[in-house]
Amino acid sequence: MATTNGTAVTQDEDVILRLTNVKKHFKIGGGMFRGRPLVIHAVDDVSFSIRKGETLGLVGESGCGKTTLGQTIVRLYEPTAGSIVFKGDEIGTLGPKQMRPYRRYIQMIFQDPSASLDPRMTVSSVIAEPLNIAKWGSKKDRNDRVRELLKEVGLNSYFANRYPHEFSGGQRQRIGIARALAMSPELVVCDEPVSALDVSIQAQVLNLMTQLQAQYNLTYLFIAHNLAVVAHIADRIGVMYLGKLVEIADARTVTENPKHPYTKALISAIPIASPGRVRDRIILQGDVPSPANPPSGCRFHPRCPIAQPNCAIEEPLLEEKEVNHYVACHYA
Amino acid sequence: MSGTADQFDTPTPVVLGAGQDIDPPLGGEVAPLEALGASGEEWTRPHSNLWADAFRRLVRNRLALIGLVIVSTFVLIAILAPLLAPYGQSEVVDVRLTRYGPSWSWPMGLDKNGRDIFSRLMWGSRVSLMVGLASYLVILSIAIPFGSIAGFYGGFVDTILMRVVDVIYTIPQVLLVMLFVNARGPSLTNIILGIGLIGWTTEARLIRAQFLTLREQEYIKASRVAGAGGGHIIMRHLLPNSLTPIIVAATFGIPTAIFIEAALSFVGVGIQPPQASWGQMVGAASTPADIISTPHMLIFPVIAIGLVMLGFTFLGDGLRDALDPKGND
Numbered sequence: 001m002a003t004t005n006g007t008a009v010t011q012d013e014d015v016i017l018r019l020t021n022v023k024k025h026f027k028i029g030g031g032m033f034r035g036r037p038l039v040i041h042a043v044d045d046v047s048f049s050i051r052k053g054e055t056l057g058l059v060g061e062s063g064c065g066k067t068t069l070g071q072t073i074v075r076l077y078e079p080t081a082g083s084i085v086f087k088g089d090e091i092g093t094l095g096p097k098q099m100r101p102y103r104r105y106i107q108m109i110f111q112d113p114s115a116s117l118d119p120r121m122t123v124s125s126v127i128a129e130p131l132n133i134a135k136w137g138s139k140k141d142r143n144d145r146v147r148e149l150l151k152e153v154g155l156n157s158y159f160a161n162r163y164p165h166e167f168s169g170g171q172r173q174r175i176g177i178a179r180a181l182a183m184s185p186e187l188v189v190c191d192e193p194v195s196a197l198d199v200s201i202q203a204q205v206l207n208l209m210t211q212l213q214a215q216y217n218l219t220y221l222f223i224a225h226n227l228a229v230v231a232h233i234a235d236r237i238g239v240m241y242l243g244k245l246v247e248i249a250d251a252r253t254v255t256e257n258p259k260h261p262y263t264k265a266l267i268s269a270i271p272i273a274s275p276g277r278v279r280d281r282i283i284l285q286g287d288v289p290s291p292a293n294p295p296s297g298c299r300f301h302p303r304c305p306i307a308q309p310n311c312a313i314e315e316p317l318l319e320e321k322e323v324n325h326y327v328a329c330h331y332a
Numbered sequence: 333m334s335g336t337a338d339q340f341d342t343p344t345p346v347v348l349g350a351g352q353d354i355d356p357p358l359g360g361e362v363a364p365l366e367a368l369g370a371s372g373e374e375w376t377r378p379h380s381n382l383w384a385d386a387f388r389r390l391v392r393n394r395l396a397l398i399g400l401v402i403v404s405t406f407v408l409i410a411i412l413a414p415l416l417a418p419y420g421q422s423e424v425v426d427v428r429l430t431r432y433g434p435s436w437s438w439p440m441g442l443d444k445n446g447r448d449i450f451s452r453l454m455w456g457s458r459v460s461l462m463v464g465l466a467s468y469l470v471i472l473s474i475a476i477p478f479g480s481i482a483g484f485y486g487g488f489v490d491t492i493l494m495r496v497v498d499v500i501y502t503i504p505q506v507l508l509v510m511l512f513v514n515a516r517g518p519s520l521t522n523i524i525l526g527i528g529l530i531g532w533t534t535e536a537r538l539i540r541a542q543f544l545t546l547r548e549q550e551y552i553k554a555s556r557v558a559g560a561g562g563g564h565i566i567m568r569h570l571l572p573n574s575l576t577p578i579i580v581a582a583t584f585g586i587p588t589a590i591f592i593e594a595a596l597s598f599v600g601v602g603i604q605p606p607q608a609s610w611g612q613m614v615g616a617a618s619t620p621a622d623i624i625s626t627p628h629m630l631i632f633p634v635i636a637i638g639l640v641m642l643g644f645t646f647l648g649d650g651l652r653d654a655l656d657p658k659g660n661d
Contacts, residue, residue, distance in 0.1 A: 074557050096561065103559035116550035120572045129568075130558035179554065 016187055016219050017073065018049040022082035022092070024065070024072050028292070038292045042068040044243040045082070047318070050187070055213065055220040057234030057251065059227050059266065063288060065243040066223045067111075070189045073221065074108045075099050086187070104134060104183035111192040113172035117164035123150075123175055124160035130182040149178040153208060170201035174208065181212065189221045194229060206233055228270050231255045239263045242299040243291055245318060249325035259321055259332040261304050298329070306331050389654035396650020402643030410457040419448040421455035422606030434628055441628040444616065449629065452608040453636050459609040460640060463524055463593040464586040470528020471585060472578070475535035480566050482536070483543025494540070497533045505530055506592055510601055518604050523596060527589045535581055542574040576655050583648020587641035594637055610637050 024043040029035075043065040050056045058066045072079050075091060084092035091102055107130075110116035117126050124146050131142045147157040153174040164172055173193060180188055193209070194202040210233060213220060224230045230237055231251055238248040239262065247260040258264045265282040284303045289295050295302050301311035311330060318328040390396050409416060419425060424446045425438065434441045440449040482493040500508075512526035546552065547570065555565055594611025596602030598618075603609035605616075610633045617629035 071553070076553055076556055100559045103557065106557075108554065108557045110550045110554060112550060116554050118551040118555075118569055118573070120569075120575075129555060129560075133555075133559045133564065176554075179558075183558075 014052045015049045016052040016087055017221070018083075018085040019073070020047050020083045020085070022046045022069070022072065022084060023080040024068050024077055025080045040292050041243050041294055042291055043072065043079075044294075046240070046243075046245045047082075048238055048245060048248055050219055050221060052186070052219055053213075053217055054235040055222050055233055057230030057237040058221060058223045058240060059225060059230050059237060060240035061225055061288065063291065064240045065291065066225075066240050067191055069240070070108070070191045070221060070223050074106055074189050075102075104130070105186045107180040107183070107185035107188050109173075109176050109180045109188060109190045109193045112196050113169055113176050114164065114196075116176050117172060119164060122161045122163060123155075123167075126164065126175060127178045127182055130179060134183060136183070145182065146178075149182060152181065152212070153178045168201075169197050170205060173197060173201075173205050177205075177209065177212070181216070184216065185218070187219045187221065189223070191223045192225065193222075195224060195226065202229065209233070227255070227266050231270075239266065242288065242294055244299055244328065245326075246300065246328045247326065248318070249322075249327075253322075253325055257325075259325065259327040260300075260329050261306050261332070262300050300329075386651070386654040390650050393650045393653060395646045396654065399643045399646025399648070399650060402639055403647050406457055406461060406640055406643065409454055410461045413454045413458055417451040417454040419451040421452055421608045423447060423451070433626065440632045441626075443613070443629050444622070444626075449613070449632055452613060453610065453632060456608040456610045456613060456633070457636065457640075459520065459603055459607070460590045460593065460637070462520065463527065464590040464640075464644075466524045467527035467531065467589040468582055468586050470524065471532040471535055471589075472582075474528070474532040475539055476571070478532070479536040479539025480543060480570070483540035484547060484562060484566055484570065486544070486547075490540070494537075497536055500530065501533045506595060509592055510596060510599075513596060513601055518596075518601055520603065523593055523602055527592050531585070531589065531592075535578070535585065538577055538581055539574055542577055543570050546570050546573050576652055579651050579655060580648055583644050583651070587644050590637065590640060 022043060023041075023045060026040040026042055027037040028040060029037050046065075046069060048056070058069070060066045068077065071077050073084060075084075075094070079092045082092065083090055086102060086106060089102070091099065091106075094102070117123075121129070124143070127146045127149055128142050131137070131145060136142060137145070146160060150157045150160060155171060155174050155178070159167070164175065167175065173196075177193075190209070194205050197205060206229070209220070212218060220233075222230060222234055227237075231254075234251045236249065237251045237254040239246050239254065239260065241262050247254065247258065247263045254263060255267060258267050261282075262284075265284050268280060268282045282305065284305075286303045289299070289302065295312070297310070297312040297314055298304070298307070298316050301307040304311065308331065314330070316328045316330045318326045321327045321332060390400070425442055425448050427446050429442050430444050430446045438448050438450060440453065443449055443452070478493060478497075482490040508530045509523075509526040512530065513522050516522045516526075543566075547565075552565055552569055555569055560568075591611075593602055593609065594614065597609040597612035598615035600612075600615065603612050605612060613633040614630060614637070617623075617626075617633070623630055
């Protein structure tokens with residue numbers, strides 16, 4: 001176990017992606033006469049690693065930086081600081097051209113299937129786009145691959161020449177999945193892939209993703225705000241609050257034995273399908289503070305039910321409280 | 333208040349509890365269509381592209397069809413003017429018959445020099461359409477790279493480029509074109525260049541604004557994740573998705589250019605007589621005495637200008653609908 005800044009970074013051989021102290025800050029406003037720019041601390045000092053073939057769930061409420069983190073990993077953003085190591089190679093600092101060879105191994109499934117498909121492209125050209133960009137095979141090879149992918153995600157290739165708006169939400173997300181799989185990636189960052197779908201369709205898409213994962217030995221980073229969905233699909237779960245990773249452990253451990261007070265509040269919010277059972281609900285007070293001006297010390301302390309005076313001063317580090325159970329809290 | 337709790341309150345009993353029981357047949361969503369006899373092996377639906385689909389939708393729209401007919405008629409007349417026009421563009425029919433009204437021999441009458449107005453309108457259509465189309469080409473060839481770069485790269489580049497646009501934009505367009513044409517001498521080329529070099533600012537702003545909204549779309553991000561560079565994203569995603577506003581702008585831009593030429597010729601700095609131009613014909617016919625006594629000299633060129641502008645507007649409206657892939661088939 002290497003502990004960098006008190007954070008969980010495993011040194012296993014089969015680690016496919018390792019983040020160390022990744023930060024992503026956005027400057028807003030500012031300029032010659034406009035004073036100091038506002039700095040949004042979207043992702044602050046996040047470290048974790050993902051093993052090959054596993055699904056790491058990342059939960060947290062809107063604005064906690066999980067999407068930014070996902071988009072930083074696929075290098076839509078350049079990290080402000082920290083390192084992103086993919087299969088032993090540092091990719092956090094690569095320029096667009098140097099990044100290109102890695103693109104095929106790291107793909108992304110987007111949240112809104114209607115926004116992530118170009119409305120002016122037919123389904124076949126959407127799916128073929130990564131192949132075309134990589135100049136993969138001949139035109140016929142690419143056509144065959146598109147057909148194969150469509151079948152793989154459960155769509156009929158009869159519709160290959162239709163436009164995305166002619167499909168339902170679930171079908172569109174299948175198209176998005178087919179595109180992500182086109183170049184046979186190893187790591188897929190799934191940014192709330194089912195949040196925009198009906199509950200009945202969510203299960204179908206999740207099952208498809210699980211099936212594809214087994215088939216192609218994919219590694220998922222599964223981002224969602226819905227802990228129930230993540231608990232269903234993930235092997236391990238990381239919980240983010242205001243740009244920080246506050247807890248990370250096995251999915252079972254996080255859902256059944258959460259240690260961080262924020263995680264406990266999240267778990268208590270999952271509805272239970274048994275009317276008789278009474279469970280204590282932890283209702284958090286106040287609103288999420290602005291990531292432009294995060295609270296001192298522990299970022300959760302203003303809302304934390306067990307906060308002590310030193311929580312406002314000293315920032316808790318992510319520590320291994322139990323085996324493979326990392327928590328960033330002084331009193332967990 | 334309990335914002336956190338609400339966030340996670342979304343009930344998902346299906347996923348949590350019964351996700352396994354549901355056992356969705358993969359591809360179940362497409363099953364009904366499979367029943368229609370579409371076999372999964374064939375690409376049965378004919379390959380259609382954006383333009384073929386758009387054209388099909390365009391001709392189904394009656395107003396657009398009228399616009400298309402008007403515009404193409406004028407284009408044909410302009411091209412075939414030397415064959416169609418009964419008289420040359422500065423040919424005097426009869427000096428004694430100046431201001432002669434419409435008759436069977438000369439359906440639109442003669443002007444104050446005794447020239448056939450019908451023939452001159454045909455010749456003049458060449459000027460108008462040439463100015464309209466050519467200057468719009470100039471406009472687009474400046475505005476597209478300018479607006480694309482500003483909108484796509486943003487930041488400092490954008491600021492600099494847009495300040496240039498702002499400066500040009502503050503000066504009245506017709507005045508600038510007038511100065512330009514006056515300085516370089518009145519000729520068709522100079523009018524086209526003048527309108528084009530000065531009139532591109534609106535389109536550049538339009539393209540930039542479009543790019544600024546589009547570049548944050550998820551499908552652009554998806555393209556980047558696939559490894560696409562700036563050129564690919566601009567050509568494959570941003571420009572095709574900006575086509576609709578560009579075409580709508582063109583439907584106003586082309587008639588505007590035609591109108592500016594007419595205005596220039598009307599005040600005498602445009603096309604010089606004896607070469608025919610609609611604006612110049614209107615100008616020559618709009619002395620108060622002529623308007624009252626021989627209105628035919630004014631009416632026909634005005635109708636011609638109006639018709640062409642109307643045609644472009646109808647066509648543009650239709651194109652806007654037709655180019656939207658979400659439009660009804």
